[in-house]
Every structure is written in C-alpha cells, then in structure tokens.
Amino acid sequence: MKNYLHKLAATAVLLGGLMGVSAPAALAEGNFPSQVHIAAGERATGRILNVGVGRSVVVNLAEDAADVLVSNPEIADAVLRTPRRIFVIGNTAGQSRLVLFSRSGRELASFDVRVEKDTSDITRIIRKLIPGSNISAESINGSVVLSGTTKSTLEAQQAADIAAKFQGAKGASEVINLISVAGKDQVHLKVTVAEVERSIIKQLGVQFQGTIGVGNFTPFMSSLPNFTVNPSIVNQAVGGTQLSAGATSITAQVEALQREGVIRTLAEPTLTAISGENASFLAGGEFPIPISQQDGEISVEFKKFGVGLDFTPVVLSEGRISLRVKTEVSELSNDGAVSAGGITISALKVRRAESTMELPSGGTLVMAGLLQESYQQAIEGVPGLMQIPILGALFKSRDFLREQTELAVFVTPYVVQPVAVSKLQRPDKNLMAPSDAETIFLNRLNKIYNPTGAAAEGIYHGQVGFIYK
Numbered sequence: 001m002k003n004y005l006h007k008l009a010a011t012a013v014l015l016g017g018l019m020g021v022s023a024p025a026a027l028a029e030g031n032f033p034s035q036v037h038i039a040a041g042e043r044a045t046g047r048i049l050n051v052g053v054g055r056s057v058v059v060n061l062a063e064d065a066a067d068v069l070v071s072n073p074e075i076a077d078a079v080l081r082t083p084r085r086i087f088v089i090g091n092t093a094g095q096s097r098l099v100l101f102s103r104s105g106r107e108l109a110s111f112d113v114r115v116e117k118d119t120s121d122i123t124r125i126i127r128k129l130i131p132g133s134n135i136s137a138e139s140i141n142g143s144v145v146l147s148g149t150t151k152s153t154l155e156a157q158q159a160a161d162i163a164a165k166f167q168g169a170k171g172a173s174e175v176i177n178l179i180s181v182a183g184k185d186q187v188h189l190k191v192t193v194a195e196v197e198r199s200i201i202k203q204l205g206v207q208f209q210g211t212i213g214v215g216n217f218t219p220f221m222s223s224l225p226n227f228t229v230n231p232s233i234v235n236q237a238v239g240g241t242q243l244s245a246g247a248t249s250i251t252a253q254v255e256a257l258q259r260e261g262v263i264r265t266l267a268e269p270t271l272t273a274i275s276g277e278n279a280s281f282l283a284g285g286e287f288p289i290p291i292s293q294q295d296g297e298i299s300v301e302f303k304k305f306g307v308g309l310d311f312t313p314v315v316l317s318e319g320r321i322s323l324r325v326k327t328e329v330s331e332l333s334n335d336g337a338v339s340a341g342g343i344t345i346s347a348l349k350v351r352r353a354e355s356t357m358e359l360p361s362g363g364t365l366v367m368a369g370l371l372q373e374s375y376q377q378a379i380e381g382v383p384g385l386m387q388i389p390i391l392g393a394l395f396k397s398r399d400f401l402r403e404q405t406e407l408a409v410f411v412t413p414y415v416v417q418p419v420a421v422s423k424l425q426r427p428d429k430n431l432m433a434p435s436d437a438e439t440i441f442l443n444r445l446n447k448i449y450n451p452t453g454a455a456a457e458g459i460y461h462g463q464v465g466f467i468y469k
Contacts, residue, residue: 036057044110048112051076052115053090075091077089093141116142126162130159135159187313190414191309193351195408201257203236204254204256205396236256287303288300306329319361359413379398430449
C-alpha cells in the first residue's frame with residue numbers, strides 16, 4: 001500500500017505545476033490547492049483542506065515533522081515523503097482529519113480534510129467555452145453546485161449542461177444551478193386573436209291540416225314538418241289560409257325565413273415580463289356555477305372568462321426569444337347552456353391556444369389558426385306528394401344552415417427597456433365629461449376641445465385608436 005502511495009506522490013511531483021498556497025491565497029487560486037505552505041511558528045490548526053478524489057496535495061512545512069495522523073485512511077491518506085514535505089491523497093468522497101507532529105510530539109499543524117470531486121477542470125472549461133462569464137463550480141456530497149453570473153439565461157443553461165456531462169451517469173440530477181443572470185432582459189409580448197364568423201340560415205315550409213266531412217265518415221289529414229336543423233328559431237314569417245265548408249275544414253300556412261349574420265372578434269392582449277419569469281393577464285370576469293354538495297346543500301364555484309394571456313419568456317443569445325405562451329378568448333353563450341332546478345347555467349365559447357416557440361425580437365408568428373365550415377340541410381314532407389314537380393313544394397319543408405369560421409392567433413415578442421413616463425400617453429388623458437348643456441342640446445357624451453393647431457404630445461406609430469365603419 002505504501003509503495004502504491006509513494007508512486008502516486010512521485011507522479012504528482014513529476015507532473016509539476018504545483019502552486020504554493022498560503023491560507024489567504026488558497027481562496028484566490030481555487031478550492032482545490034496543489035500546495036499548502038506552513039510557515040515557522042504559524043498556528044495552522046483547524047484549517048480546511050480540500051482534496052480532489054484521486055488527486056494529491058503537497059503540504060510544505062518550515063519545521064521537521066516526525067509523525068502523521070489520519071483519522072479515516074479510507075477517505076484520505078498521507079505520505080511523509082521527507083520531514084518537511086507530506087503528500088495528502090484523496091481516495092473517496094468524505095471527511096477526515098490530518099494532524100502533523102514534531103519529533104517532540106508537539107502539534108505542528110492540523111487540517112479538516114474534505115475529499116470531493118475536483119471541480120477545477122469544469123470551472124476552467126466553462127469559462128473557456130462561455131467567454132465573459134464568471135461561473136464557479138463546487139462539489140458538495142457528490143453534487144456540483146454552479147454559482148456566479150452570466151450575460152443571459154442561455155449561457156446559464158449551457159453551463160449547467162456542461163456540468164451535467166462532467167457528472168457522467170448522474171447527469172443533471174446532480175447539478176445545482178445557482179447562476180444569476182446579470183441585467184435581465186424584459187420581454188413585451190403582443191398577441192392578436194382575430195376571428196370572423198359568417199352564417200346563413202334558410203327555412204321554407206308548408207304546414208296544413210284539415211278534415212273532410214263525408215256522411216258518417218270524417219277523413220282527416222295533417223302535415224306538420226319540423227325544422228330539425230335550426231329548431232331554436234321561432235320568428236319565421238308566417239302566412240296562410242283557411243277553408244271551412246260545413247263539416248269540412250282545411251288550414252294551410254307557409255313559414256319562411258332567411259338570416260345572414262357576420263361576427264367579428266378581435267382581442268389584442270399585451271403583457272411585459274422579465275426573462276425567465278411568468279406573467280399572466282385577464283380582462284373579463286367570473287360567473288357563478290352552482291355545485292351540489294352533501295345533504296342537499298349547494299355551493300358556488302366561479303369560472304373565469306374573457307381575454308386571458310399567460311406566458312414565460314426566456315431571452316436567448318443574439319436577440320432570440322423562447323416563449324411558453326397560453327392565450328384564451330372566451331365569452332358567455334346560450335349554445336350548450338344547461339337548465340336544472342329552475343337555474344340556467346351559461347356555456348362558454350372558448351378560443352384557446354397553448355404552445356412553446358422561438359422567434360426573434362419583433363418577429364411575428366401565427367401561433368394557431370382554424371378554418372371551419374359547417375353545412376346542414378334537411379327536407380321533409382309527405383311521401384309521394386313531395387316528389388310531384390312544382391306542386392310537390394306544397395307538401396315539403398326545407399331547413400338549411402351554413403356556417404364558416406376563420407380564426408388566427410398572431411404572436412409578436414419584443415425585447416424592451418423602460419422609458420421615461422413623459423414619453424408615454426394614457427388613453428384617458430384627454431377624456432373629460434361634458435357639461436349638462438352640451439349633453440342636453442348637443443348630444444355629446446364627452447367634451448370636445450377646439451383645435452389650436454399645436455402638435456399633439458407624444459409620438460404615435462401605426463394604427464392608433466378604434467375606427468367603426
């Protein structure tokens with residue numbers, strides 16, 4: 001065993017590059033020094049000595065040492081090469097104690113030996129591969145702890161990836177990332193949700209019923225077709241006639257409807273957050289939903305609706321931004337509403353998109369899109385009679401529905417910096433309530449200022465405000 005240790009110590013000496021480190025200098029040159037010097041008369045007791053696993057540290061003494069005591073040789077071992085040079089070798093990760101004695105039995109120095117994986121190499125590699133960073137790596141109980149500062153979150157993640165490779169099979173689970181990003185960027189996200197819906201409804205039907213009195217017999221007939229495609233519509237135009245003669249009575253009516261509708265939905269939520277932090281936004285409200293409990297009790301749960309935005313940005317190198325985005329536009333609707341116990345619970349019409357993407361600052365990407373078309377048509381009537389050309393239209397009804405929807409969600413992130421408040425304009429700055437006379441006689445809802453020709457404050461870019469045509 002001693003021959004093996006002697007070979008390790010001799011190899012460490014031949015490798016060279018050993019640096020003499022005193023107590024204060026050890027912190028400056030690294031957590032794992034190559035040499036430690038003990039001056040004559042120096043009270044070196046209780047000092048911490050970091051030794052890498054499978055590596056050695058040279059302890060140089062100004063006085064002759066005669067004996068070496070190691071509390072746990074399985075963790076670390078010491079070889080008294082010369083009376084004034086001792087080699088401390090790390091075997092496995094753990095803690096031990098090293099005490100050096102003189103010929104008279106006096107304690108020359110004592111160390112609390114801490115054997116960990118040497119992270120000097122990984123610190124040097126990280127600083128070489130990521131220029132401008134100030135990252136240090138330390139080993140604690142087999143885990144690598146990264147600390148310091150970087151320019152961006154991407155560099156911090158790259159340093160963690162390098163440390164994970166250094167750990168080998170343990171990987172990222174044994175890497176603790178405490179790196180902070182100097183001067184975090186702020187990301188302004190603009191999301192545009194644009195939707196256009198178009199619907200066409202057509203209904204045309206003939207309903208008749210009657211009885212014919214013939215002696216003791218009274219034949220009757222009836223044709224009351226339903227509009228199954230659009231059953232909720234009840235405001236059709238109705239026209240008809242009635243014939244009565246003795247015991248004979250015939251009633252016929254025509255129901256007709258044509259409806260065309262266009263709906264435009266536009267929402268543009270915007271939100272700003274620091275790189276790496278989550279931010280959320282909701283402009284809407286909450287509506288109650290009754291929930292049945294035990295013993296017939298009913299509780300109320302509130303469901304959010306409106307325009308919502310939730311995102312987490314990460315600014316990468318070269319102005320690129322990684323985004324985790326979730327956006328939603330919802331509104332109350334009677335379609336799908338539920339009635340129970342005299343209570344009507346509204347349904348929600350929701351347009352929701354959630355994704356992770358990467359794009360440059362100021363770039364726009366279509367996050368989601370939808371083109372949907374629905375077509376329904378039903379014809380019902382009296383068999384045989386409805387097949388008669390031209391006259392068959394009197395014995396049948398037609399119900400028609402066509403819906404078209406186009407939806408697109410655009411996402412645009414910007415890397416922004418704070419600006420002076422004097423460069424910003426509030427939307428309510430020039431809004432003022434009119435006087436009673438202006439409201440009564442001029443029908444004004446807000447005060448109108450006379451133009452003076454002075455330039456407006458602030459600078460506006462692009463389309464500002466709302467225009468209704």
